[in-house]
Every structure is written in C-alpha cells, then in structure tokens.
Amino acid sequence: MKISMLGAALATMVISGAAQADDPRLSVAMLQPPRSGLSPLSDDAFKLSRWSTAETLIRLDAGGTPQPLLATAWQRLDDSTWRFDIRKGVKFHDGTGLTPERVAASLNAAINAVPKPRILDGVEMAVEFDDEAVIVRTGADDPLVPNRLSSPQMAIFAKRAYGDNGVVVPTNAGTGPFVLTEINGVTSAHLDRFEDYWGQRAKLAGIDADYVGDGTARGAALRTGTAQIVEAVPVSQAALIDTDLIHEVPMPRTNTLYVNTAKGPLTDPGLRSAVRQAVDRGTILRTVYEGRADEARGLLGPALPWADGLRSPVSYPAASSPDGTRITLGTFTDRAELPEVAVLVSQALTEAGFVVEQDVREYAHIEADMLAGTFDLFILSRATVLDSGDPVSYMVSDFSCEGSFNISQLCDPAVDAALETAARTEPGQARQQAIITAESAIMATGAAIPILHERVIQGEAAGVADAMRDPRERMLITEHTTFAP
CATH class of the missing domain: 3.10.105.10 (Dipeptide-binding Protein; Domain 3)
Incomplete structure (x- = not known):
C-alpha cells in the first residue's frame, strides 16, 4: 500500500498540535492517477474541480441549473450568441487579475485543443471579449451553452498555464480557494489555501492527495485514519468499515x-x-x-x-x-x-x-x-x-x-x-x-x-464536515470543508 503523502500529512497534524488544529490539512485517497499530467483539457480536469483549485464561468446546482461562478450574469442575445459578464476583483493564483481577455483566451484554448474537450464534441464555438464580458458564438442554436461552460474542462487559467504545443500546466494558475503547488506525477498532488481567494477564505490550510488505485488500500486508509476522505470505497471494503464513515452517493x-x-x-x-x-x-x-x-x-x-x-x-x-x-x-x-x-x-x-x-x-x-x-x-x-x-x-x-x-x-x-x-x-x-x-x-x-x-461509496473520517457528495463527481472539497470541533 503506497500512501506516503497521506501518512506524512497525518504526522504533521499530530506533531504541530494546536496550530494544525486551528488550520488543519486534509488527506485524500483518490481513485485514479492523472491520465494527462493534470491537464484541464482532459478528464483530469475533474480532479482539479474536486480539489477546488480550478473554476469555470458557470456552476450547476443539484438540479443541473446553471448558477454564477466566475461569470456573474449572462444573456442570450440571439439563437447563436451569448454574453457573459465577468466577475471583478478575482485574482489568479500567480497574482495576475482575471479579465474578459484572459477568459476568452482560456476558452479559445479549449475550443482549439486537439483533441477537443468532450463537452464540445459536435459544437462549433468562438469567443470574443470586450471590457466587461465575453461573447460566445455558436454555429447553431444551442440553449445549453451555459451548461457547457460549467464543464471542468472549460476552467479558466492564468496565462502562465499555457505553454507550447497545447500543453496546459495548472500549478499556481487557477482561481479557486486552493492553489495547486505540486504535481508529483502519478503519485500525489499538494494544494495550499489561497489567501487572496475572491470568495470565502478556505477553512482548511490545504489538501494532500494520494492516488490509491487499489480498492483494498483505499478502504484500509479510511479504517486506519491515514486518509480523511476516500473516493470510491469498494462494496467489499464497505462492510469492513464503520457505517458512520460510509456515504453512498x-x-x-x-x-x-x-x-x-x-x-x-x-x-x-x-x-x-x-x-x-x-x-x-x-x-x-x-x-x-x-x-x-x-x-x-x-x-x-x-x-x-x-x-x-x-x-x-x-x-x-x-x-x-x-x-x-x-x-x-x-x-x-x-x-x-x-x-x-x-x-x-x-x-x-x-x-x-x-x-x-x-x-x-x-x-x-x-x-x-x-x-x-x-x-x-x-x-x-x-x-x-x-x-x-x-x-x-x-x-x-x-x-x-x-x-x-x-x-x-x-x-x-x-x-x-x-x-x-x-x-x-x-x-x-x-x-x-x-x-x-x-x-x-x-x-x-x-x-x-x-x-x-x-x-458510488465515499468514505469520510469522523469529524470531517461539509465535504461534497456530488453525483456528477465535480466537487469534493470546497472552501467550507473542515473538521468539526
């Protein structure tokens, strides 16, 4: 069983005593390692979303209805044209500011990616910008444009994230309450609280994520307290775990x-x-x-x-x-x-x-x-x-x-x-x-x-509060997630 960072994070909590009790870190055992180096243009985008490091213009509520996130409002100008007003006062994790120009560049990078994000299959889309908003144009009547822009694969990143040949590296480049500071290949990832987040300050000091593909190992991590949140506990393991720690979604x-x-x-x-x-x-x-x-x-x-x-x-x-x-x-x-x-x-x-x-x-x-x-x-x-x-x-x-x-x-x-x-x-x-x-x-x-x-069976250690149990598997840890006193 390979859960090195999880064990280190737990040890840090024990050694640091009262300081860590005030600002705890949270250890997570993830189901699968990244497939594309945590590129947001791949299915790895869902990990970035579940860690609340990357944000989109739109988020969906429990019923699937679009709600504001980095866009504060939107309007359908005609059958194929939409206008999205961009939130002011938002900083990327590298300290640069969110602007309509930066939003348009991120969206156009996704539109022009090869392969294209799955949410854009069969969709013709182009994005322009002005001083306050981005303008999204589609080749056909598409009432689902706001829903499409809620996909984690359409997240917005700072200019520094975009390299040559379509490579996107999301470290220190998102807008969420947690900043991704380390990507350790297919082993682990490390995130810290982003103190300049535009919304509510995160209650956790950070997140330590290990990729634990073996279901038995994930179950053991929850039973032993090595991980505080565990993705996809197998049915065979669920029977061995305290029922209070098991949540079926x-x-x-x-x-x-x-x-x-x-x-x-x-x-x-x-x-x-x-x-x-x-x-x-x-x-x-x-x-x-x-x-x-x-x-x-x-x-x-x-x-x-x-x-x-x-x-x-x-x-x-x-x-x-x-x-x-x-x-x-x-x-x-x-x-x-x-x-x-x-x-x-x-x-x-x-x-x-x-x-x-x-x-x-x-x-x-x-x-x-x-x-x-x-x-x-x-x-x-x-x-x-x-x-x-x-x-x-x-x-x-x-x-x-x-x-x-x-x-x-x-x-x-x-x-x-x-x-x-x-x-x-x-x-x-x-x-x-x-x-x-x-x-x-x-x-x-x-x-x-x-x-x-x-x-899906989600494991949460005793004391974990306000972790998300999301059927769409887009959200897991948010600025509200913490440990109950």
Missing part, C-alpha cells in the same frame, strides 16, 4: 437492458414486453450489488432528483408468450458486475419461456457487434448525464434514428420528435418536463429496460 449511471427493435424476434412489441416483465430487478440488486444501488423506475435515476416527481405511468403493449423463442444476450467483462447481471437475466428469461444464448467478451472485442445490432439484448452500464449536466445528448445518442450509440437500433418518429423538442427547450423546469416526456416515449417502445442506478 447516487450516480447518473444506469444499468440498462437494450432491446433490438429492428431485427430478430424482439421486433415484436409483445415479446419486448415479455422480456421487461421477466427481468427481476430486486434479485439483481440484492445479490450482485449487495443492496448498494437503486432500483430503476426510468432511464434517469436519483442523481437527477427532479426526474421521479415528473413521471407518469408508461403504457406498454400486452406481453406475448415466448414459447421457446431463441434470443441472444450480450454484455462485456470490463465491468465485473455485468456478467453476473447477465447470468441472472438469462435465468429469468429462461424461466419465462425464452431460449437464451449468452455472449460475453471484453468491451473492445464486442463493441462493433453491439452497435451493429448483432444481439437481441445487450446489458450496458451507461452514463446518463454527460459533461453538460443534461441527459438529452445521451438520449439522442442512444435512441434517436441518427444516434451514434443506438444499440437498440430504434427509429421511432414519436421518440425523435420528443427528443427534438427537449433539445430546443431552454434549461429549467420546462426542459426537465420535456426530457421526461422523451424518456416516456423511449420507454413505451420497449427499446430499453432500465435495471438499476449505480451508487
């Missing part, structure tokens, strides 16, 4: 049984209903996930708290008798729980009267057949909210006629019309209702049978 990820609607026996809506009735969600939840997941009532789970309250019952066709119908069921081994789910689904379908052939491979070896519609059924763990905090892009990708990830081979005019309406609707309650209307249209086709919604 719903994830925007749904385990779904995709049903081939274009070819094979399940083009019959009645047989699709028979499949849906046969799936025993409760058994899967109890046995494979040991109760640490949520039974699905729709495509969108409790990580989107507004979804369930907007739903109405879905009307399905009457089920047909399987009567020995032969079907193929596929999944992959990369997620250890999915083959176990496939076994239980296969058993349930067999008992219902189907004859089931399973095909389980590594994802790299099965993806092409999955997307080509080779299988009658396919089990997939799918993220339902991508970087924008909005599920429409996932629904379009998976269930529209032109969807690039359309495992179900679905092409339904009613579904496409509902998705188009949702995509055009401004963020807010009206968009949420349009999304649930689209979900209902998808569910009614029988193209997808959601099984359960996953959770």
Whole structure:
C-alpha cells in the first residue's frame, strides 16, 4: 500500500498540535492517477474541480441549473450568441487579475485543443471579449451553452498555464480557494489555501492527495485514519468499515437492458414486453450489488432528483408468450458486475419461456457487434448525464434514428420528435418536463429496460464536515470543508 503523502500529512497534524488544529490539512485517497499530467483539457480536469483549485464561468446546482461562478450574469442575445459578464476583483493564483481577455483566451484554448474537450464534441464555438464580458458564438442554436461552460474542462487559467504545443500546466494558475503547488506525477498532488481567494477564505490550510488505485488500500486508509476522505470505497471494503464513515452517493449511471427493435424476434412489441416483465430487478440488486444501488423506475435515476416527481405511468403493449423463442444476450467483462447481471437475466428469461444464448467478451472485442445490432439484448452500464449536466445528448445518442450509440437500433418518429423538442427547450423546469416526456416515449417502445442506478461509496473520517457528495463527481472539497470541533 503506497500512501506516503497521506501518512506524512497525518504526522504533521499530530506533531504541530494546536496550530494544525486551528488550520488543519486534509488527506485524500483518490481513485485514479492523472491520465494527462493534470491537464484541464482532459478528464483530469475533474480532479482539479474536486480539489477546488480550478473554476469555470458557470456552476450547476443539484438540479443541473446553471448558477454564477466566475461569470456573474449572462444573456442570450440571439439563437447563436451569448454574453457573459465577468466577475471583478478575482485574482489568479500567480497574482495576475482575471479579465474578459484572459477568459476568452482560456476558452479559445479549449475550443482549439486537439483533441477537443468532450463537452464540445459536435459544437462549433468562438469567443470574443470586450471590457466587461465575453461573447460566445455558436454555429447553431444551442440553449445549453451555459451548461457547457460549467464543464471542468472549460476552467479558466492564468496565462502562465499555457505553454507550447497545447500543453496546459495548472500549478499556481487557477482561481479557486486552493492553489495547486505540486504535481508529483502519478503519485500525489499538494494544494495550499489561497489567501487572496475572491470568495470565502478556505477553512482548511490545504489538501494532500494520494492516488490509491487499489480498492483494498483505499478502504484500509479510511479504517486506519491515514486518509480523511476516500473516493470510491469498494462494496467489499464497505462492510469492513464503520457505517458512520460510509456515504453512498447516487450516480447518473444506469444499468440498462437494450432491446433490438429492428431485427430478430424482439421486433415484436409483445415479446419486448415479455422480456421487461421477466427481468427481476430486486434479485439483481440484492445479490450482485449487495443492496448498494437503486432500483430503476426510468432511464434517469436519483442523481437527477427532479426526474421521479415528473413521471407518469408508461403504457406498454400486452406481453406475448415466448414459447421457446431463441434470443441472444450480450454484455462485456470490463465491468465485473455485468456478467453476473447477465447470468441472472438469462435465468429469468429462461424461466419465462425464452431460449437464451449468452455472449460475453471484453468491451473492445464486442463493441462493433453491439452497435451493429448483432444481439437481441445487450446489458450496458451507461452514463446518463454527460459533461453538460443534461441527459438529452445521451438520449439522442442512444435512441434517436441518427444516434451514434443506438444499440437498440430504434427509429421511432414519436421518440425523435420528443427528443427534438427537449433539445430546443431552454434549461429549467420546462426542459426537465420535456426530457421526461422523451424518456416516456423511449420507454413505451420497449427499446430499453432500465435495471438499476449505480451508487458510488465515499468514505469520510469522523469529524470531517461539509465535504461534497456530488453525483456528477465535480466537487469534493470546497472552501467550507473542515473538521468539526
């Protein structure tokens, strides 16, 4: 087990006595090491966001609604033009000031990056500036521009961060309450409180983060007090830890049984209903996930708290008798729980009267057949909210006629019309209702049978206060995080 900085930080707390009690540091065991040297233009941006060292123009609230951060206000000037007023009095960690010009340069660096940040896939965007604001122009009508600018990959950095050949180094260059002072490769990172933060002064003196890929080691770090916060405690370890230290956070990820609607026996809506009735969600939840997941009532789970309250019952066709119908069921081994789910689904379908052939491979070896519609059924763990905090892009990708990830081979005019309406609707309650209307249209086709919604288990030592338990995994430690007296 390799937790050197965590142990050193804990020792410092003990040796320093009262001074450290007043200004404590916090030790964190992170799930994965950086993939790209903590470049904010990669998925490493989410670490910078979780440490509150990098900030974006916009942040999302629990419902996914944009809120001010480095932008104080914004206005949609026309279908393709937005104006964002930039907060005054903000300093970067190197002491330089935040300006509209600097914001535009950061955003344009992301727009022109190769590869482009995932949030900008398929999006044409350009940014200009004046004395007070930045002007964002898109190539098409896009009501999700504020949501896109909330992505950690669109964080704003000082000029010093940007080097040659697109390299971005985030040390001493963000605007958050903690300044990233050390990057120790794939081993650890060190952050200190930023005394000139524009918002509330951080309660912690700093953060010491170790990357601990082994789940058993992360569980041990929490049990022994070596780490005060631990990402992604494995289910097998959770049972060994004091329940008061374990916090289950719903994830925007749904385990779904995709049903081939274009070819094979399940083009019959009645047989699709028979499949849906046969799936025993409760058994899967109890046995494979040991109760640490949520039974699905729709495509969108409790990580989107507004979804369930907007739903109405879905009307399905009457089920047909399987009567020995032969079907193929596929999944992959990369997620250890999915083959176990496939076994239980296969058993349930067999008992219902189907004859089931399973095909389980590594994802790299099965993806092409999955997307080509080779299988009658396919089990997939799918993220339902991508970087924008909005599920429409996932629904379009998976269930529209032109969807690039359309495992179900679905092409339904009613579904496409509902998705188009949702995509055009401004963020807010009206968009949420349009999304649930689209979900209902998808569910009614029988193209997808959601099984359960996953959770992530976050460990917090006794006394840790105000750590964030964020389903989107954007926030973890903030200026409010501390140790209770």
